[in-house]
Amino acid sequence: MNRTTPPRPFDVSALFPQLAPLARTATRLHPRPGSPSPQDSSVGGPLLWPADEPWPHCEGPHAWDGVNAVLSPEDVRMWRRNQAESARRRHRDPEGPWATPEELEAEKRIMAGRPWPEGPIAMVPVAQLYARDVPQLRAPGRSGADLLQVLWCPFDHPAHPRTALFWRSAATVTDVLDTYPEPPAIQFPTYLPEPCSLSPEQVTEYPNYLELSKELQEQLSDWSRWQAAGPALDSFYEPAPEELYMDRLSIAPGWKVGGWTRWGLTDPMPRLCPACGTEADPLLTIATTEWNGDGESWQPEEDRLDPTPLLPGTPPANFTMIDVARGYDLQLHVCPASPDHPHIELVQ
Numbered sequence: 502m503n504r505t506t507p508p509r510p511f512d513v514s515a516l517f518p519q520l521a522p523l524a525r526t527a528t529r530l531h532p533r534p535g536s537p538s539p540q541d542s543s544v545g546g547p548l549l550w551p552a553d554e555p556w557p558h559c560e561g562p563h564a565w566d567g568v569n570a571v572l573s574p575e576d577v578r579m580w581r582r583n584q585a586e587s588a589r590r591r592h593r594d595p596e597g598p599w600a601t602p603e604e605l606e607a608e609k610r611i612m613a614g615r616p617w618p619e620g621p622i623a624m625v626p627v628a629q630l631y632a633r634d635v636p637q638l639r640a641p642g643r644s645g646a647d648l649l650q651v652l653w654c655p656f657d658h659p660a661h662p663r664t665a666l667f668w669r670s671a672a673t674v675t676d677v678l679d680t681y682p683e684p685p686a687i688q689f690p691t692y693l694p695e696p697c698s699l700s701p702e703q704v705t706e707y708p709n710y711l712e713l714s715k716e717l718q719e720q721l722s723d724w725s726r727w728q729a730a731g732p733a734l735d736s737f738y739e740p741a742p743e744e745l746y747m748d749r750l751s752i753a754p755g756w757k758v759g760g761w762t763r764w765g766l767t768d769p770m771p772r773l774c775p776a777c778g779t780e781a782d783p784l785l786t787i788a789t790t791e792w793n794g795d796g797e798s799w800q801p802e803e804d805r806l807d808p809t810p811l812l813p814g815t816p817p818a819n820f821t822m823i824d825v826a827r828g829y830d831l832q833l834h835v836c837p838a839s840p841d842h843p844h845i846e847l848v849q
Contacts (some may be wrong), residue, residue, distance in 0.1 A: 504531035504700040504801035506753065510733040513707065513750040519717050520707050527706045527760025528635045529753055531570060531801060532821050535698030539677055542634040542701070543695025544756065544821050548626050548650050549669075552676040557665050558621035559654035566688075570614035574625075574683050580611055581822065614809065615686045623682040624652040624665060627694055628756075628785065632673065634701045635758045640668040640840040647671055651833070655687035655838045661826055661848055662692055664833060666784075668840055691824035706760040707751045710743050712769045713799070721746050749798045755791035756821070759783055763830055763849050772845050774836035781834035781845050788830045791818040 506529060514521040530544070538545035539550070550556070565571065572580075584603045590597055600608070632638045632647040646668040653662035687693055688727045710718060720726055722742045725732055739747035752761050762772070762783050772781040786791040800818075825831045826848045836842035 502533075502587070502700065502803055504529070504533075504702060504803055506702060506704050506799060507802055510735070510751055510798075511730045513746065516729055517717065517720055519714075519720075523708055523713075525706050525760050526637060526703050527753055528637065528758040529702045529704055530630075530635075530756040530758065531702060532697035532756055533612050533699040533700070534695055534820060537629075537696060537698050539629075541698045542629055544628050544697040544699065545626060546629060546696045546698075548629050548652075548681070549648065549671055549674050549802050550650070550681060551674050552678045554678075554700075556678070556681050557624045557652055557667075559624055559656070559658075559663060560621050561656075563618065563622060563654075563656045563688075565617050569689060570612050571686045571688070572611060572690060573615050573619055573686055574693055574822065576611045576615070577687070577693045579607055580690065581695070583607060592615065599663065606825040617683045622654055622656065622684045625655050625687070625693060626681075627651045627653050627787065630699075630758065630785075632789075634699065636703075641835075641837050642839055642841075643668055645670040646840070649785075651787075652694070655684055655689070655692035657688060661831055661846065664831070664844070664846060665836070666833070666840075666844055678703045689824075691822060694746070695820065695822040697821055701758075704753050704760075706753060707746075708754060708761050709764045709769060710747050711764060712761075718743070754799050755786075755788045755818075757786045757788075760786075761848070762832060764833070765849050767849065772834045772847065774838065774842050775845070776842040777836065777838055779836050779838050782837050783832060784835045784844070785823060785833045787823065787833070788821075789819060789824050789828050791820060793818070 514707045532544040537546035539547045543617060587604065591599065628651040630638055630649045638649055648669050648671045650667040650669070651664060655662060710721065724739050724742045729741050735745065750786055754765055760783060763786065773779070774781050829848050832847045832849060834845040834847060
């Protein structure tokens with residue numbers, strides 16, 4: 502099913518013309534649980550990985566927090582299957598058992614944990630994106646690259662997983678790796694993405710309020726300047742109209758490619774390439790949720806009509822089952838000068 506972002510209540514650049522040249526195209530990925538193949542764009546799905554190319558491993562260090570149970574990827578998958586079956590069972594019979602004896606035994610074994618792994622850790626597929634699905638996906642200096650693959654180490658380094666990016670030409674991969682290695686354990690269940698198919702959709706974004714000029718900030722904070730929007734204007738925002746801009750008119754929530762950087766934990770700061778000092782561009786946003794209380798206006802129309810309950814988990818709209826830094830996003834930025842320069846990881 503395609504996913505369609507509801508139209509914005511009005512064209513904010515018509516009210517504030519200085520925003521027009523700042524517009525950028527972002528591609529919302531709309532991941533939803535599915536069964537993608539290596540030939541598909543996906544989150545957490547199998548990669549089109551050459552059989553003769555070594556699978557990436559992380560050398561560490563990998564430090565246990567001494568609190569959370571150490572689980573294997575299969576432990577996490579079994580736990581999720583049992584949770585989903587329990588939810589379906591309670592939906593059919595609210596008075597029925599929350600768990601079967603078999604599920605309770607499996608949970609007991611899972612919660613006992615695994616030994617802390619030693620040595621290099623096999624990285625986990627996070628996203629695979631074909632340029633045919635995301636038109637603005639291009640690797641600077643590599644005209645033939647039409648496929649981006651993102652993997653991460655499922656351990657904190659120090660506060661979130663360490664990512665690795667691989668650009669390649671899909672046509673050159675003729676012998677695909679059938680089975681890739683998995684880590685013997687992962688630090689948190691939320692570092693194992695649920696396999697999801699994508700429904701890419703292009704939307705227009707504008708910068709975070711704090712990245713705008715002082716003049717434009719003052720205009721956006723003046724309620725009288727918004728009156729031209731007419732009946733579409735939500736008077737709820739009259740005390741702080743800049744929040745209308747931030748919530749509904751500027752930056753889309755959820756997984757996306759390109760667009761503008763999200764800020765929240767900190768004020769905007771320069772994202773400079775560590776190799777050459779060039780300002781880095783937003784590449785991929787790995788999001789914990791597809792929307793939240795402030796961003797429900799961005800909830801796709803199809804999801805509003807779909808009676809299927811969301812996957813279990815907190816917070817809601819957490820279709821990929823990923824949780825970055827307790828509910829934030831991991832944003833990857835790349836140097837526009839060279840794909841060989843190190844990328845930047847930003848949690849916001």
